[in-house]
Amino acid sequence: MKLITAIVKPHRLDEIKEALQAFGVHGLTVTEASGYGRQRGHTEVYRGAEYTVDLVPKIRIEVLVEDDDAEQLIDVVVKAARTGKIGDGKVWSVPVETAVRVRTGERGPDAL
């Protein structure tokens, strides 16, 4: 199994959800996140005092998938998340040892 994590722009969430559903993903977890990449953040001004805001709002999407689907699913997420502008985010995958469905106790791919 693989855990796909995507840190993306918040307004792309709906697009990505729809793409994942079309792909056949049954569940996902979404977390509000903040951070920056190479472009850093933006500047705000309060009575002439400038503040650099490094951390900009992002959405973190996590999906558990079977190994065979991982590469293809990454492509689906990337396609749905892309705007072509700075700050589109990152997607990565890591191997997962175990997954358990809490209700039934099923383990491994059956739990997905």
Next chain:
Amino acid sequence: MPPGILTLAAEEAPTLSAANTGFMLICSALVMLMTPGLAFFYGGMVRVKSTLNMLMMSFVSLGIVTVLWVLYGFSIAFGSDIGSVVGWSSEYVGLSGIGRDQLWDGYTIPVYVFAVFQLMFAVITPALISGALADRVKFGAWVLFITLWATLVYFPVAHWVWGSGGWLFEMGVIDFAGGTAVHINAGAAALGVILVIGKRVGFKKDPMRPHSLPLVMLGAGLLWFGWFGFNAGSWLGNDDGVGAVMFVNTQVATAAALLAWLAYEKVRHGACTTLGAASGAVAGLVAITPSGGSCSPLGALAIGAVAGLLCAMAVGLKYRFGYDDSLDVVGVHLVGGVVGSVLVGFFATGGVQSEARGLFYGGGAEQLVKQVTGVVAVLAYSFVVSAVLALVIHRTIGMRVTEDDEVAGIDQGEHAETAYDFSGAGGGTAPRRSVPATGDTAAAAQYTRKVDA
């Protein structure tokens, strides 16, 4: 209260006017609303962890100053003159010797109405100071400071400026609704105190941006609304339209200052900000307060624009000079008050509140000299006495919270509360005494790791 050069009904003894009395009761209530308005204006500008303290520093003034006013404040400010410096009338002590229908001398409203209208001015003035002290002053020390400051600074200065026999009043200094007595007074005091107590931890290093600009806008809106009572009510009636002129001028100057501040920001920083709009409005309100009773609406436009521009420039001074006026009480109230008070010497038309004319209306420099005298006198007195009071409190009970409390948040340290609960899942808080914990130890035991069994 206004320098009574054109006082009402000079020939015959005035009688109680129901219209003026009703008008003034409403104006008093409007001015009262300015203090909670100010609390929100300031409260939104501080960081999340200091919100309640900022609200409380204003709100407590409603309690303290009201009590002082009844006990002796009204008597010191508006009692019979003693040496042109303070007043005293024993029947005003405890407001005990005032008849229900006894009129304020020369006017058509009861003494009680005058007393309560003036009370609201006395309440908001010390509250104005608190914006400079955000995040770092012990609440107990602030309570003591307000008590002493109102007694030794506000009540006497109100007598100088508005009391019959007060030396600035007799000189002919025009302060329609409180440019010197309220704004310069509070601004100079703020400067005096912050030079004693020092900067916030992290000043110029940590980000200290406002936590809620919507609250700032709400506060500014309430201030603007209440200010109509503050200004239009200051003629103590509206038989001759002076209050109406003041109402118009208040609106005009505030609008001009708002736009001037935004224009300055756009040129200087590239964006028109919400905080700039709110600040500009307040700067305009401050500046028109002393001057609006003597100028024309076009004059008010100019006064507002000048105040908006100069105050927008002035708020940056704290970074250059390194003093930490947290929420720019000096930059907005002191500078705005000076602008408005001095500009009376230029823009007084001689046709509204008094016959005194400014430089632009053929009056020469006479009124200007009077205005500058009033500004310098109140500024110097308030600055020195406030600094000394702060020093005495600082050296005795201590003016500042501990550095730990300041970093963790003055709300928790001083008030045992926090303004917002941001945590999900109930915030992890549990009632400490009211409900005993119903821990089910038998149920919990099954989760114990097997190695422990």
